[in-house]
Amino acid sequence: MTEVFCQKYTDCASCPHYQKQLFKYRSYPKGMLIPRERCSQNTIYFLVSGRVQVDSEEHPGTVFHDGQFIMQPIGSRVEFHILEATECILYLFETPQTICGDRFKKGLELAKDSTLSSTVMDMYFPLRLFINGLKMYLNNELLCAEFLQAKQTELYFLLNCYYPIKDIAAFYAPIYRYSKTFRYFVMQNYLKAKDVETFAQLGGYSTPTFRRLFKETFGEPAYQWMVKKKSQDIYADLTTTQISISEICYKFGFESLSNFSHFCRANFGKSPRAIRTESKENV
Numbered sequence: 001m002t003e004v005f006c007q008k009y010t011d012c013a014s015c016p017h018y019q020k021q022l023f024k025y026r027s028y029p030k031g032m033l034i035p036r037e038r039c040s041q042n043t044i045y046f047l048v049s050g051r052v053q054v055d056s057e058e059h060p061g062t063v064f065h066d067g068q069f070i071m072q073p074i075g076s077r078v079e080f081h082i083l084e085a086t087e088c089i090l091y092l093f094e095t096p097q098t099i100c101g102d103r104f105k106k107g108l109e110l111a112k113d114s115t116l117s118s119t120v121m122d123m124y125f126p127l128r129l130f131i132n133g134l135k136m137y138l139n140n141e142l143l144c145a146e147f148l149q150a151k152q153t154e155l156y157f158l159l160n161c162y163y164p165i166k167d168i169a170a171f172y173a174p175i176y177r178y179s180k181t182f183r184y185f186v187m188q189n190y191l192k193a194k195d196v197e198t199f200a201q202l203g204g205y206s207t208p209t210f211r212r213l214f215k216e217t218f219g220e221p222a223y224q225w226m227v228k229k230k231s232q233d234i235y236a237d238l239t240t241t242q243i244s245i246s247e248i249c250y251k252f253g254f255e256s257l258s259n260f261s262h263f264c265r266a267n268f269g270k271s272p273r274a275i276r277t278e279s280k281e282n283v
Contacts, residue, residue, distance in 0.1 A: 022091070022092060022093075022145070022148045022149070022152060023089060023090065023091055023092075023134060023138060023148055023151065023152075024089070024090040024092070024138070025087070025088075025089055025090075025135055025138040025139060026087070026088050026089075026090060027085075027086065027087045027088075028050075028080075028082045028085070028086045028088075029082065029085055030082055030083070030084050030085045030086075031082060032081075032082040033079070033080070033081055033082070034079065034080040034081075034082070035079060036055070036077050036078065036079035037077065037078070037079075038075060038076065038077050039072045039073065039074055039075065039076050039077075039078060040074065040187060041074055041092040041093065041094065041187075042071065042072070042073050042074045042092070042093050042094065042095075042175055043071065043072050043090055043091065043092050043093075044069055044070070044071045044090070044091040044093075045069060045070050045071075045072070045088050045089075045090060046069040046088060046089040046090075046091070046123065046131045047064060047065060047066050047067065047068055047069065047086065047087075047088050048066060048087040048088055048089060048131060048132070048135055049066045049085070049086060049087045050065070050066055050082065050083070050084045050085050050086025050087060050088075051063060051064075051065040051066070051083040051084040051086070052064060052065075052080055052081065052082055052083060052086055052088075053080070053081040053083055054070060054078060054079070054080055055078070055079045055080075055081070056072060056076055056077060056078035056079070057076060057077070058070075058071075058072060058073070058076060058078075058118060058119075058174050059072075059078075059118045059120075060118065062118050062120060063083065064120045065084075067122060067123050067128065068120050068121060068122055068123065069120075069121050069123060070119070070120055070121070071119070071171055071172070071174065071175075072174075073174040073175045073178045074094075074175070074178055074184060074187050074188075075178045075181065075183040075184055075187060076174065076178065087135070089131055089134055089135060089138070091152075091155065093152075094188065095175070096156070096172055096175070097152060097153065097156045106165060110165065110166060110169035110170075119167075119170050119171045119173075121163070121167065121171060124162050124163070126158055126162055127158050127159075127162065130151075130154065130155065130158055134151060137151075182203075182213050182214075182217050183217050183218075185203050186199075186214070186217070186218070189202050189203070190226060190229055191233070191251075191252070193226070194253050195223070196210065196211065196222045196223050196226070199222065199226070210222065227267075230252055231267045231268070233252070234248060234252055234263075234264070235268065235275065237251070238264075238272055238275045238276050238279065239275065239276065239279035240279075245257070245260075245272045245273065245276070248260070248272070249272075260272060
């Protein structure tokens with residue numbers, strides 16, 4: 001049978017809906033060590049090929065291989081040792097999408113009561129087809145936000161329809177463990193706060209208590225962390241998305257483009273437009 005290759009006729013990179021933050025394709029060579037770092041979002045790792053050893057509180061010294069997937073919750077620290085050349089798809093999300101309401105609610109209740117244990121899931125055939133297709137789309141730069149959101153919904157349908165509810169509950173259990181922590185509150189709400197005082201009020205904390213908890217949890221003052229995190233997120237939006245500079249400006253609470261430009265020059269040494277232009281030239 002002659003192999004058929006698909007020709008892509010659209011340039012999603014020029015579309016304002018283009019984005020890279022929902023699904024990601026990654027490949028790693030054998031022997032590579034990905035140092036321990038903290039997850040800034042809930043992340044599911046679907047292994048397309050290869051074999052990986054994971055070291056985290058949720059998966060201590062766990063080995064998983066092609067055709068399997070694991071989940072690391074927001075705020076968790078994880079290290080990967082690539083045992084064989086590996087390809088994987090990462091899915092980053094805040095909360096599981098609601099599909100089939102009653103079953104979903106039952107799953108949530110089970111998840112909240114589940115004990116924390118290493119849960120490695122096998123990709124059943126329908127999910128394998130989905131992941132292999134997703135790999136092709138990502139490699140073809142088909143990164144329209146609306147398309148990827150549709151694929152996200154499809155993913156949840158597959159998980160809901162082809163996996164027992166107890167297995168899915170155990171899989172998601174770490175999310176609910178972390179959802180009660182101060183770190184989770186910070187990671188979910190830092191974009192909503194313009195200053196430390198507002199941030200404290202969002203969580204119902206006094207400002208001194210919030211500052212103390214923050215320093216104990218993150219090892220640095222709240223304001224310093226907020227500026228650094230804002231800088232990282234702004235830089236990511238400028239270099240990995242096609243969101244307009246004006247939208248990014250107002251997304252992060254700047255009152256004007258001139259204020260936004262001043263922030264970028266102070267933190268990156270360049271204007272927002274220069275950062276974006278340079279990132280395109282380096283692709």
